[in-house]
Amino acid sequence: MQSAKYFNYTVKVLGQGEEWRGGDGINSIGGGQKVRLMKEVMDHYASQEDLVILFTECYKPTPIKPIILKIQGFIGYAPYVNRIVQQWNLQDNDDDQLFYTKIYIDPLKREAINITLDHKCKIFQTLNGAIDEVVLKFENGKARAKNVFYETLPVAINGNGPTKIILNYFGNYVPNAWTQDNGCTLCDVNVIDLSAVDVYPNVTIGIFIEQPTPFLPRFLDTLLTLDYPKEALKLFIHNKEVYHEKDIKAYFDKAKHEISAIKIVGPEENLSQAEARNMGMDFCRQDEKCNYYFSVDADVVLTNPRTLKILIEQNRKIIAPLVTRHGKLWSNFWGALSPDGYYARSEDYVDIVQGNRVGLWNVPYMANVYLIKGETLRSEMNERNYFVRDKLDPDMALCRNAREMTLQREKDSPTPETFQMLSPPKGMFMYISNRHEFGRLLSTANYNTSHYNNDLWQIFENPVDWKEKYINRDYSKIFTENLVEQPCPDVFWFPIFSEKACDELVEEMEHYGKWSGGKHHDSRISGGYENVPTDDIHMKQIDLENVWLHFIREFIAPVTLKVFAGYYTKGFALLNFVVKYSPDRQRSLRPHHDASTFTINIALNNVGEDFQGGGCKFLRYNCSIESPRKGWSFMHPGRLTHLHEGLPVKNGTRYIAVSFIDP
Numbered sequence: 001m002q003s004a005k006y007f008n009y010t011v012k013v014l015g016q017g018e019e020w021r022g023g024d025g026i027n028s029i030g031g032g033q034k035v036r037l038m039k040e041v042m043d044h045y046a047s048q049e050d051l052v053i054l055f056t057e058c059y060k061p062t063p064i065k066p067i068i069l070k071i072q073g074f075i076g077y078a079p080y081v082n083r084i085v086q087q088w089n090l091q092d093n094d095d096d097q098l099f100y101t102k103i104y105i106d107p108l109k110r111e112a113i114n115i116t117l118d119h120k121c122k123i124f125q126t127l128n129g130a131i132d133e134v135v136l137k138f139e140n141g142k143a144r145a146k147n148v149f150y151e152t153l154p155v156a157i158n159g160n161g162p163t164k165i166i167l168n169y170f171g172n173y174v175p176n177a178w179t180q181d182n183g184c185t186l187c188d189v190n191v192i193d194l195s196a197v198d199v200y201p202n203v204t205i206g207i208f209i210e211q212p213t214p215f216l217p218r219f220l221d222t223l224l225t226l227d228y229p230k231e232a233l234k235l236f237i238h239n240k241e242v243y244h245e246k247d248i249k250a251y252f253d254k255a256k257h258e259i260s261a262i263k264i265v266g267p268e269e270n271l272s273q274a275e276a277r278n279m280g281m282d283f284c285r286q287d288e289k290c291n292y293y294f295s296v297d298a299d300v301v302l303t304n305p306r307t308l309k310i311l312i313e314q315n316r317k318i319i320a321p322l323v324t325r326h327g328k329l330w331s332n333f334w335g336a337l338s339p340d341g342y343y344a345r346s347e348d349y350v351d352i353v354q355g356n357r358v359g360l361w362n363v364p365y366m367a368n369v370y371l372i373k374g375e376t377l378r379s380e381m382n383e384r385n386y387f388v389r390d391k392l393d394p395d396m397a398l399c400r401n402a403r404e405m406t407l408q409r410e411k412d413s414p415t416p417e418t419f420q421m422l423s424p425p426k427g428m429f430m431y432i433s434n435r436h437e438f439g440r441l442l443s444t445a446n447y448n449t450s451h452y453n454n455d456l457w458q459i460f461e462n463p464v465d466w467k468e469k470y471i472n473r474d475y476s477k478i479f480t481e482n483l484v485e486q487p488c489p490d491v492f493w494f495p496i497f498s499e500k501a502c503d504e505l506v507e508e509m510e511h512y513g514k515w516s517g518g519k520h521h522d523s524r525i526s527g528g529y530e531n532v533p534t535d536d537i538h539m540k541q542i543d544l545e546n547v548w549l550h551f552i553r554e555f556i557a558p559v560t561l562k563v564f565a566g567y568y569t570k571g572f573a574l575l576n577f578v579v580k581y582s583p584d585r586q587r588s589l590r591p592h593h594d595a596s597t598f599t600i601n602i603a604l605n606n607v608g609e610d611f612q613g614g615g616c617k618f619l620r621y622n623c624s625i626e627s628p629r630k631g632w633s634f635m636h637p638g639r640l641t642h643l644h645e646g647l648p649v650k651n652g653t654r655y656i657a658v659s660f661i662d663p
Contacts, residue, residue: 002186006175009054014041023093031096032088039085046082053081056158073124073158080113121147125154127163134166136173136347141181143173165337165403168362168429169346184359187435192315200232201291201312202374206280209239209248210273212449213298214442214458215465216244220251223296224258227305234261234290236283238276242267243449274387274394282384285377293372299442300332300369301465307438311371314360317380318402319431320370321438322352326464329353332441333432334365341392341400352434361432364403367395368441370430380405380428402428440464451542452511453504459547459554470501471555472631478559488623490637492563496555497631502604506655508544509537509578518586525575532592535585536658539576548576552659556600556635560661563635564598573659578604581614581646581654589646591619596638596660603628604655611652618644628656 004011014037023030034057045051056073074081084103103109104117118124125134125147137146137153144153157174159167172178177186194200205223209216224230235255239248248264255262263283265276277295284293294308300323304310311319324331331353335346343365351357372381381402389397405427443461448454459466472495477483485493497505509515518535521528539545553571560569575595581587607614607627615626616634620643625634636642638660 002171002177003175012041014038021092022096029095029098030093032090032094032099033092035085035088035090035096035099036092038081039088042078042082042085045078048078051078052076053078054156055081056156073156075123075156083113084115120150120152121154122150122152123155125157127157127159127166128161131163131166134170136170138180141179143176143179145170145174162337162339164427165364168364169336169348172348172359172361178357178359183357184435187314187360190315192313194309194313200229202232202234202287202289203228203292203294203308203312204234204236204280204284204287204290204374206277206283206293206295207235207237207298208273208276208280208295209237209241209244209298210276211444212241212243212447212454213444214447214455214462215301215469216247216298217250218465218469219298219301220247220255222302224255225305226302226308228308230258231260233259234263234283234287235259236263236265236280238265238271238280240267240271240273240276274397277387277394277398278384281372281377281386284372284374285382285384287374288378290374290377292374293377295370295372297368299444300439301442302369302439304436304438306436308371310436310438311433314431314433316360316429316431317376318366318370318372318428319360319433320366320368321436322432322434323369323439323441324353325441325443326462330441332366332368333361333363335361335363337364341396352432355434358434360435362429363432364430365396365399366430366432367399376428399430402430452508456501456504456508456544457547459550463554470498470504472496472498475555479562484559484563487625488618488636489621490642491618491623491625492559492635493625493629493632494559494635495629495631496559496600496633497602497604499631502602502631502655505578505657506604508542509580509655512537512542514541515580515585532590534577534579534589535581536577536579539578545576548659549573552600552661556633556659556661559635560598567597569597570662572663573661574663575658575660577658579656579658581611581649581656583649583651587613587650588648591643591645593640593643594638594660595663597662599634599636599638600657600659600661601634601636602657603630603632604657605653606630607654611649611654613648613650614654615647616644617647618642 001011015033020033022033038055045053052075054073054075087103088099090099103113104115125145127134133147133149134157135146135148137144145157146153157167157170178184207220207223213219237248239245245266248266252262252264265271265279271279280295281293284290292312296302307321311321320332322331322333329350334343335349335352336344338344348357352361386401387394387397389401392400442465446461448457451457455466455469474483474495478494483494487493515535515537516522516524516533518533520530520533522530522533524538524541539548549571552573557569557571560567573596601616605611615624615628617624618636620641624647626647636644
């Protein structure tokens with residue numbers, strides 16, 4: 001229909017709403033009803049000699065008999081088409097393909113009607129059995145389908161059964177739906193403008209926490225920052241993990257003041273993922289006032305607060321925003337399917353993921369985050385069990401059920417005739433949009449929950465989110481605005497950690513609790529003896545050393561190059577630890593040199609609030625820093641030049657993180 005509209009063709013659908021009496025064409029002969037319908041309608045056009053009739057059909061794929069033509073479409077002038085179909089005098093359940101074949105193989109009839117076969121796909125291209133022969137061709141500002149076997153450019157493409165997915169792929173481009181010169185030409189068709197409405201549509205947001213997920217509080221807080229009226233929102237939250245119950249409770253305490261209706265289904269319900277997703281979708285389906293259902297998995301990071309508005313304005317029944325894993329081609333959609341219904345990479349997948357082709361794409365599979373119209377849930381998708389099908393994962397079951405729309409038919413019309421031409425599988429188109437930057441996907445596969453603050457270990461799996469949570473927001477100003485102070489000679493002071501990083505590192509150490517006590521004898525270090533001991537816990541003791549060394553290479557090394565021009569650090573340190581100063585344990589540290597080329601010393605709490613006193617004095621320069629800032633680091637040479645001491649803490653507890661770098 002999209003193509004017909006583009007070319008301004010007049011379309012007439014035959015048999016719509018009629019009972020199918022054409023037999024079971026899948027398992028036996030049939031289809032005569034279609035010829036009878038053509039015969040009836042052609043009576044009205046038989047005398048129009050300048051009228052071109054294009055006939056095409058949609059049906060399930062069937063085996064092709066060796067001597068039988070498989071008619072999927074034909075084109076001709078009305079009088080000649082009429083002469084063919086007027087010869088039909090059989091029953092509705094007789095074989096239409098045999099009827100056309102007999103006419104064609106009769107030389108007298110073939111010559112009289114002037115019938116020819118399109119052997120080289122100059123006009124018609126069937127995709128069934130010929131997928132590898134057809135590719136996209138961009139030229140002269142147009143998008144065409146090309147048959148590479150015959151080197152032809154067919155104008156009518158037919159896809160049936162599983163090849164309808166390939167047909168949808170071509171529909172993203174042909175005819176000129178997307179071109180290299182003009183991009184997406186249909187993206188702004190039938191859109192709506194929310195700025196022109198007085199009352200925003202009501203949206204139910206389904207939130208699904210199906211496995212331990214890093215950065216969950218940030219994910220939940222993001223939903224409250226969506227640019228959408230909170231009075232128009234309802235929440236359905238399924239949390240499968242006991243580990244996250246504290247996060248859900250904290251979120252509920254905040255969200256209940258802004259969102260009136262919040263339904264929480266916890267791990268005590270012992271629901272499967274499919275059952276929970278069915279329940280969430282039904283939460284909107286049963287509410288006549290629910291205009292949209294917005295499903296979001298906990299591993300989705302939405303960075304665009306307008307995401308919900310953008311998807312609604314696109315005005316599609318099912319639509320998803322493109323989200324990808326940082327630095328990877330992993331995304332929340334598939335551009336194609338393998339023969340067994342699983343992932344296959346489409347020709348345009350990489351270009352779509354990388355933003356080289358921008359538009360609105362009809363795809364066979366999407367997951368993680370998507371928007372469905374409420375009226376669609378109450379009509380075409382009114383079955384409750386959409387996330388269950390055979391042994392498929394829930395997201396695959398949803399997409400297959402949406403593509404094929406078999407649930408309602410199987411319930412109401414179990415006969416084979418259900419699947420024939422007049423009652424074809426009325427699938428739902430699913431779209432993915434990469435017209436905007438929407439966000440990214442988290443990696444959850446290796447999330448270890450055995451620590452107290454487990455997100456600290458996510459620097460490798462989710463580096464962007466780790467940086468956003470733990471690196472000081474002013475860190476980039478070190479390089480853009482020269483935000484580096486020098487309170488003492490060659491002692492540089494700069495922002496590095498966020499408040500959250502400082503707090504969680506201290507919490508992690510206190511949770512571990514095995515402070516060294518500031519003793520000279522220390523089995524943790526080579527030789528077993530520490531000349532200037534501190535009351536500390538090593539990063540290695542809590543399995544954080546690899547993370548810490550990566551942090552040094554990623555965030556400390558660039559600062560080193562800036563302040564110590566010409567020195568390229570290896571980013572290696574044998575001693576990385578958190579020190580605890582308190583009057584009753586260790587209040588100060590005597591003068592010493594560090595066993596390092598340079599040292600970093602990061603303040604982890606606030607002077608004046610958490611403790612009084614403290615600081616660091618560099619004796620050769622008679623220079624003291626007595627008010628260290630939380631989250632800021634000192635960087636100074638270790639050996640030879642910078643003899644220093646830890647000033648006494650008068651009360652409270654002071655924490656610092658220290659690394660002796662390039663020993």
